[in-house]
Amino acid sequence: MSQGTAEPAVSIRNAYKVFGRRAERGVEKLKSGTPREELREEGLTAAVIDATFDVPESEIFVVMGLSGSGKSTLIRMVNGLLDPTAGSVTVGGVDISRFNDRELRSIRREKISMVFQHFALLPHRTVGQNAGYGLEVRGVNRSDREAKAAEALKMVGLDGWGGYRPDELSGGMRQRVGLARALAAGTDVMLMDEAFSALDPLIRREMQDQLIELQQHLGKTILFITHDLNEAMRLGDRIAMMRDGRIVQVGTSKQILNEPANDYVAQFIQDVDRARVLTADSIMESASEALQLDSGLQAAQRAMSQQNVASLVVADSAGTLQGVVHEAEVTARVLSGGQSLKEILHPVHGVRPDSALIDVLPHAAATGASLPVVDDSNALLGLIPQATLFRALADPTTSSHASAGDQQEVVA
Ligand code: ADP
Numbered sequence: 001m002s003q004g005t006a007e008p009a010v011s012i013r014n015a016y017k018v019f020g021r022r023a024e025r026g027v028e029k030l031k032s033g034t035p036r037e038e039l040r041e042e043g044l045t046a047a048v049i050d051a052t053f054d055v056p057e058s059e060i061f062v063v064m065g066l067s068g069s070g071k072s073t074l075i076r077m078v079n080g081l082l083d084p085t086a087g088s089v090t091v092g093g094v095d096i097s098r099f100n101d102r103e104l105r106s107i108r109r110e111k112i113s114m115v116f117q118h119f120a121l122l123p124h125r126t127v128g129q130n131a132g133y134g135l136e137v138r139g140v141n142r143s144d145r146e147a148k149a150a151e152a153l154k155m156v157g158l159d160g161w162g163g164y165r166p167d168e169l170s171g172g173m174r175q176r177v178g179l180a181r182a183l184a185a186g187t188d189v190m191l192m193d194e195a196f197s198a199l200d201p202l203i204r205r206e207m208q209d210q211l212i213e214l215q216q217h218l219g220k221t222i223l224f225i226t227h228d229l230n231e232a233m234r235l236g237d238r239i240a241m242m243r244d245g246r247i248v249q250v251g252t253s254k255q256i257l258n259e260p261a262n263d264y265v266a267q268f269i270q271d272v273d274r275a276r277v278l279t280a281d282s283i284m285e286s287a288s289e290a291l292q293l294d295s296g297l298q299a300a301q302r303a304m305s306q307q308n309v310a311s312l313v314v315a316d317s318a319g320t321l322q323g324v325v326h327e328a329e330v331t332a333r334v335l336s337g338g339q340s341l342k343e344i345l346h347p348v349h350g351v352r353p354d355s356a357l358i359d360v361l362p363h364a365a366a367t368g369a370s371l372p373v374v375d376d377s378n379a380l381l382g383l384i385p386q387a388t389l390f391r392a393l394a395d396p397t398t399s400s401h402a403s404a405g406d407q408q409e410v411v412a
């Protein structure tokens with residue numbers, strides 16, 4: 001185990017997979033700049049070209065790309081079902097690309113489990129036996145197997161279903177059994193190839209939520225393959241974007257949304273539901289614009305006119321959120337000789353840093369002021385001005401035009 005060290009769980013270096021006769025020659029050609037299409041004429045398919053990335057322990061790493069872009073080939077090199085034509089694949093600190101079949105089988109039993117799109121359940125066995133199958137292959141005794149299988153079924157919400165047959169379960173439940181089987185195997189690394197792609201949208205979302213929860217709880221390293229960018233963004237700590245065998249960008253969902261590496265990625269992200277992907281902390285600004293509770297009415301008036309806003313968020317000297325004040329009330333108080341902000345303070349809801357923008361919108365509308373972002377103890381972490389919120393929700397490729405246009409109108 002490489003616990004506590006910086007050793008990545010999975011490490012891929014300049015990996016190639018070319019299918020066809022004399023595949024190594026294909027690699028040489030690719031290295032010297034021959035385009036992938038030309039190899040086709042010689043009967044060679046370059047499925048993965050020069051892939052390099054690390055997956056740290058306990059990360060959900062998503063490989064995303066259209067059908068045929070090389071995702072399954074890449075993941076099959078990680079569990080040793082395919083060996084790379086060139087380059088190296090390291091799992092848990094060991095280079096498996098030179099392993100023989102026996103060593104690979106043992107890696108697949110002990111270190112890596114796989115969840116497939118079509119569940120791959122054994123129809124004549126019970127749900128419990130299916131969940132314990134990886135352990136059976138490994139020679140674990142029956143009572144241990146059954147205990148581990150039951151525990152895993154409970155984790156995926158199938159407590160009590162162990163005695164049923166797979167065909168008595170819905171599609172979503174069958175995929176939970178597939179997940180339970182991988183969990184029961186107790187491996188550090190889980191590979192999931194389009195595991196949720198065959199599920200109905202609502203069930204799919206449930207499974208995504210459950211996977212995130214399980215991962216936070218169990219700390220597995222997960223390589224998750226999908227062709228659905230919304231799914232990639234929801235699940236991935238980081239995402240590798242693949243196109244025609246090459247990884248064209250690796251980054252967090254925010255990096256990919258805000259700095260797409262090329263036009264191809266930019267095209268892709270136009271379809272992303274930004275309101276569900278972006279979180280409050282990714283767009284919040286400094287909390288320094290917040291008003292100090294003891295700074296008084298005059299200071300409030302000055303700050304509002306300087307910032308040209310009609311409402312301000314107020315925090316105490318310890319940085320804890322107190323509420324908002326509104327311009328009309330501040331002015332009225334000043335005129336009637338008041339001093340303190342306290343009497344005109346209105347309660348305000350602070351949002352959590354990991355809230356999706358779709359969930360903060362109602363609060364932003366209700367607040368009128370910038371939206372406060374707070375931690376568990378209501379300490380102010382940042383503010384989201386309304387204009388910032390709108391800009392974040394707009395597609396960046398169109399918003400730059402829009403803001404240029406707006407400015408011209410204002411100037412004219
Ligand atoms: P994805 O999972 O992204 O849909 P794949 O990795 O399955 O992509 O396939 C990438 C390319 O490699 C495709 O052109 C596919 O036809 C080809 N390919 C995959 N497996 C084989 C194989 N065993 N023999 C020949 N070509 C293959």
Ligand code: MG
Binds near residue numbers: 071072073
């Ligand atoms: Mg595939």
